[in-house]
Amino acid sequence: MNMMLFGPELYFLGMALVLFFLSLQRRVRVEQTYYVALWLSVGGVVLAGWCLFQEGELFFKAYKVDLFSQIFKAALAVGLFLVLMISRNLAHVEERCHPEFYLFLTTCTLGMMMLVSSVELLTIYVSLELSSYSLYILVPLRRGDDIDTEAGIKYLFIGAVSSGFMLFGLSYIFGATHTTYLAEIMPKMGQLIQNPIGVVGLLLALAGFFFKVSVFPFHFWAPDVYQGAANQVTTFIATASKAAAVAMLLRFAALGASFGYSFAEALVVLSIASMTLGNLVAIIQKDFKRMLAYSSIAHAGYILMGVLTMKEAGYISAIYYALAYLFMNFSVFLVIHEVASDGRDLKIPELAGLWYRSPLLTMTLILGIFALAGVPPSIGFTGKLLLFTSAMSSGYFWLVLIGAVNGTISLYFYLRVVYHAYFLEPGPRPKIHLSWPSRLLNYGVCGIIIGFGVFPDRIVELAKVAARLVL
Amino acid sequence: MESARMLVFNQLETYLYLALMLFAIGLYGVLARRNLIAVLISVELILNAASINFMAFNRFLAPTPAVGQVITLFIMAVAAAEAAIALSIIVAVYRKLRSVNIEQATELRG
Secondary structure (H helix, E strand, O other): OHHHHOHHHHHHHHHHHHHHHHHHOOOOOHHHHHHHHHHHHHHHHHHHHHOOOOOEEEOOOOEEEOHHHHHHHHHHHHHHHHHHHOOOOOOOEOHHHHHHHHHHHHHHHHHHHHHHHEOEHHHHHHHHHHHHHHHHHHHHHEOOOOHHHHHHHHHHHHHHHHHHHHHHHHHHHHHHHOOOEHHHHHHHHHHHHHOHHHHHHHHHHHHHHHHHHOOHHHOOHHHHHHHHOOHHHHHHHHHHHHHHHHHHHHHHHHHHHHHOHHHHHHHHHHHHHHHHHHHHHHOOOOEHHHHHHHHHHHHHHHHHHHHHOOOHHHHHHHHHHHHHHHHHHHHHHHHHHHHOOOOOOOEHHHHOOHHHHOHHHHHHHHHHHHHHHOOOOOHHHHHHHHHHHHHHHOOOHHHHHHHHHHHHHHHHHHHHHHHHHHHOOOOOOOOOOOOHHHHHHHHHHHHHHHHHHHOOHHHHHHHHHHHHHHO | OHHHHHHHHOOHHHHHHHHHHHHHHHHHHHHHOOEHHHHHHHHHHHHHHHHHHHHHHHHHOOOOOOHHHHHHHHHHHHHHHHHHHHHHHHHHHHHHHOOOEHHHOOOOOO
């Protein structure tokens, strides 16, 4: 019984060990390594789904297993599986590095799984760093031009500084409350309302998570890393890593609930700044992944709208949106991976005439883009609707207004992608042949985007139970 | 004289100011220095500032469980891992650019 509480983490730890031994081989068997990693990740998804309704506390109450954490663990396992599905052809990673590539993806997933369960400051810090360090190594693994190491070094230093900020903030929280358990900090936060050390500590501490979700002052890495990292790594950063960071942000921001106005006000400013900056700069981008990076900054702003309400409705919508974002972003990256199958960076004009080259991919692309833009009846529309209504009912009229204006601006660059794919001639580019697993993946992602967009009730019900556990 | 000095060193504020100064120096270093090694050292200064805070709070405010000391030990270990990764990427940068100056790395922009 106790084993099952820690089941998914133990499983991924074992998977990392297996991959570690595979990486020790002198001659790398590429195919074999890939299938080992893929099937192990399938097992991880099954196990994480199996453990969905586990509840309990571990390690002197530093580690809390509840529905909230288990939902995100399942999402992370699915995220790893999806990324491995498109890693069949790792064109831009050297062959002898393939086992290490899978190894660090696994340790990163492990770190994020521990992150969503930890409710103690030191545990949070260590698991956050475990996931970050794996990503720091994954980004420069790309071979070829110099941009990978440049992206890697920028990611590393911005990440290191923001985790330094976070640690400094955590030290103030520790000093003000004399404890490192979130459950014990929560009731003491109210007394600190007059004390600036509390606000400063909490805001500094949130820096680490802001970096992960790429909220405004810590967003600089996103465009460079999205462009410079291999397509698969970017996919992982943009999907699984985002979901985990949102989960931790929710758990942590709940500390500020008793602060009321001043804390929420700071988050309002950050939310507006990120979405406006993200959407405006995305307009001028030519590289597809870079555009998606700015779109992710904007989406971080949207998710913050749900976080800053500090109410159940807001948390439900943020959880729903984080899960939805995983799938809609993945669908777009799936298209990038198939179109740029040699691993190059995809420019938006290269999508011209995609309807002719592969109708199925174009359908996935248009559904993913519509979901990101928030067009009904996709999963993204439902998510945005929930976010905006929750912020509205908490009285943030101006925030919702600016959010809506931003949504309209974002339509421009999202629809430009659709325009290229549907209304331009393909030129001399050949048709794209899809393998059957890839076809299946396309249909699956499309089904999820439409299906959960039209019938969101089950996910919302789950999110409701989960949100109550955190607040 | 002797007792006055003892008083200064036996106060929480002294250590908080020291940590804040280290943090500020580290932040300045990160923003101002162009040498990657110097930036890495500045990041370590920020982490050490946090360590001093934890130790000071542990000593003066919450002495019974030695949580602050444990956290400091963890920070040291994690910072060592971070330095290893950072240095290895810096070596990779040096191999490609023949320099550890961040201004040479300007391929990605827009």
